[in-house]
Amino acid sequence: MISVDNFKKCAFKIAFVYEDEDMNTLPLNIRKIFNKKYKTNIPFIEENNVPVLYVGLGERSKFSFKKIKDIVAYSIKQIEKYSIEDVSLDISTFLKEYDIRCVSEIVLGVKLGLYKFKGYNTSKKQEKYNIFFQGYESCDEESIMEEIKLGSNIAEGVILARDLVNTPANMLTPIIMAEKIADMGKVAGVTVEVFDENYIMNTCMEAFYTVGKSSGNPPRLIVLRYLQDPSSKDITALVGKGVTCDTGGYCLKPSGSMEGIKGDMGGGAAVVGAIYSLAKNKIKANVVGIIPACENRISRESFIPGDVINSMAGKTIEVLNTDAEGRLILADAVTYAIQKENATKIIDIATLTGAVVNAIGFSTAGVLTNNNEFFKEFKEAYSKSCEQYWRFPICDEHRDMIKSDIADIKNIGKSYCGTITAGLFIEQFVENTPWIHLDIAGTAWVDTPLYEYQAKGATGAGVTSMYYLFDEKE
Incomplete structure (x- = not known):
């Protein structure tokens, strides 16, 4: 399930960081050990005890709309390693750089990143995740919900x-x-x-x-x-x-x-x-x-x-x-x-x-x-x-x-x-x-x-x- 909720406290949060982004945006403890290159990540426990996975986007000049789906899929796959069902995804970085249509690409990254063919293994359980989008302006919520619906239908x-x-x-x-x-x-x-x-x-x-x-x-x-x-x-x-x-x-x-x-x-x-x-x-x-x-x-x-x-x-x-x-x-x-x-x-x-x-x-x-x-x-x-x-x-x-x-x-x-x-x-x-x-x-x-x-x-x-x-x- 994908939905929007700017205030929901999840057991796991994912945030995206450019390699050349101001270091002051990151917690002091990880500034020296996280290089923020494309498809790198580092987990961190924030002061409110919420675990955050910081994901590197690489250099801003080399990132593009085309990479959104790929980096989101990379990020969402990490939740499988931690056996966490409820995840909040901070989409603010993408919304600042691209128009509202980036939301449908984010949805495709989530749904296709988690895709597995069900197959015919009778002992295999189908895992379910709740993904909440955060980091948007409240006035954009209706438009984002519409893009989530559109992106979900394309992913299906x-x-x-x-x-x-x-x-x-x-x-x-x-x-x-x-x-x-x-x-x-x-x-x-x-x-x-x-x-x-x-x-x-x-x-x-x-x-x-x-x-x-x-x-x-x-x-x-x-x-x-x-x-x-x-x-x-x-x-x-x-x-x-x-x-x-x-x-x-x-x-x-x-x-x-x-x-x-x-x-x-x-x-x-x-x-x-x-x-x-x-x-x-x-x-x-x-x-x-x-x-x-x-x-x-x-x-x-x-x-x-x-x-x-x-x-x-x-x-x-x-x-x-x-x-x-x-x-x-x-x-x-x-x-x-x-x-x-x-x-x-x-x-x-x-x-x-x-x-x-x-x-x-x-x-x-x-x-x-x-x-x-x-x-x-x-x-x-x-x-x-x-x-x-x-x-x-x-x-x-x-x-x-x-x-x-x-x-x-x-x-x-x-x-x-x-x-x-x-x-x-x-x-x-x-x-x-x-x-x-x-x-x-x-x-x-x-x-x-x-x-x-x-x-x-x-x-x-x-x-x-x-x-x-x-x-x-x-």
């Missing part, structure tokens, strides 16, 4: 995405995923419609169905509709890859890569989390989420390298790698967005290529786009979310790499430029619609967290950036 969207990705594949088949999303829709006020394999086949989504038919768990097309801006005809489709189990098919993944195959629906999970947060915060927008959910397994029904398949757009596809299945299902989902949901803009998001990790690592996601203005809007959004993205170039020679001799297009290119050619495969199906492609293969999962607000496993990548694309409040 990220946590929802994390929980979906962290769930084992046997407990999140396409059918179960659809049921969970339908339940979320009822809570958030989002219309959710689920289409079965018969609809997928009858709608000529052959590329999608070809991947999904290999499993005993049939595919599902999950559509979320949040249409809350009647004054606008614009509809943005968020299309998320929903492969709940990806063995690679007949192009079987190596054994060392099998541990992460449950997380290949990180794009779909991000779509769910973003729309949940938009609905909970009642953002005025028209957004449709489209998640082609399926499993990529091996069976006698599985597609194999060399097959030529059709698509909803009528384009034929030469399959050269069955582990490049994500772009196949996204192709049909993008076509569905245009033809059935009247999308005027499209963002597709997927854990699509290992090539993006080789290019830019685990802290940054890849972007391709066909529209500079749309990308400018998204760039403003991710500058607010503090996620990192890098735009890849698009050239005709890249498009030439996926030309097929026997079909309209093939599903892989050369042994290089893999992130670009994967995105350009999807581009072939967006027609003239403004489009952004997000490859989050490197950022959707961490074995060793890069930031304090991450935990081992799913990160919820993409949720906050897509949210801020529609929440234009400064």
Whole structure:
């Protein structure tokens, strides 16, 4: 629980100090032993017997809005070491430097810093903490409470995405995923419609169905509709890859890569989390989420390298790698967005290529786009979310790499430029619609967290950036 109370005496208090701050602001006993560098801390018992954890922010000139979430998550994790449930957080330092929106970042730091996947350990207890914000002007209390609510709803969207990705594949088949999303829709006020394999086949989504038919768990097309801006005809489709189990098919993944195959629906999970947060915060927008959910397994029904398949757009596809299945299902989902949901803009998001990790690592996601203005809007959004993205170039020679001799297009290119050619495969199906492609293969999962607000496993990548694309409040 997070709330505000300037006067509550808690068993534990957290205060933040800049490295170059006047030393007189600190108790005499710790001035000489606390260097106040970024992510350092020192506990101290004040005269009123209240324990205070002083946390260093480093040099003021090097601190930024982007670091708020990280340092708060670092600080809040310390309370676990002391087994204390009630904590007061002095937010005055941040309020002096930044506008009231920093409160939602503080909330994200608290909630994501404390996040742990509940899992299935029946003996594990879920710990609860009461966090009280202090150090604000009484006239700001109403605004701060509103920001706490907004930040909490965004954090819940990220946590929802994390929980979906962290769930084992046997407990999140396409059918179960659809049921969970339908339940979320009822809570958030989002219309959710689920289409079965018969609809997928009858709608000529052959590329999608070809991947999904290999499993005993049939595919599902999950559509979320949040249409809350009647004054606008614009509809943005968020299309998320929903492969709940990806063995690679007949192009079987190596054994060392099998541990992460449950997380290949990180794009779909991000779509769910973003729309949940938009609905909970009642953002005025028209957004449709489209998640082609399926499993990529091996069976006698599985597609194999060399097959030529059709698509909803009528384009034929030469399959050269069955582990490049994500772009196949996204192709049909993008076509569905245009033809059935009247999308005027499209963002597709997927854990699509290992090539993006080789290019830019685990802290940054890849972007391709066909529209500079749309990308400018998204760039403003991710500058607010503090996620990192890098735009890849698009050239005709890249498009030439996926030309097929026997079909309209093939599903892989050369042994290089893999992130670009994967995105350009999807581009072939967006027609003239403004489009952004997000490859989050490197950022959707961490074995060793890069930031304090991450935990081992799913990160919820993409949720906050897509949210801020529609929440234009400064």
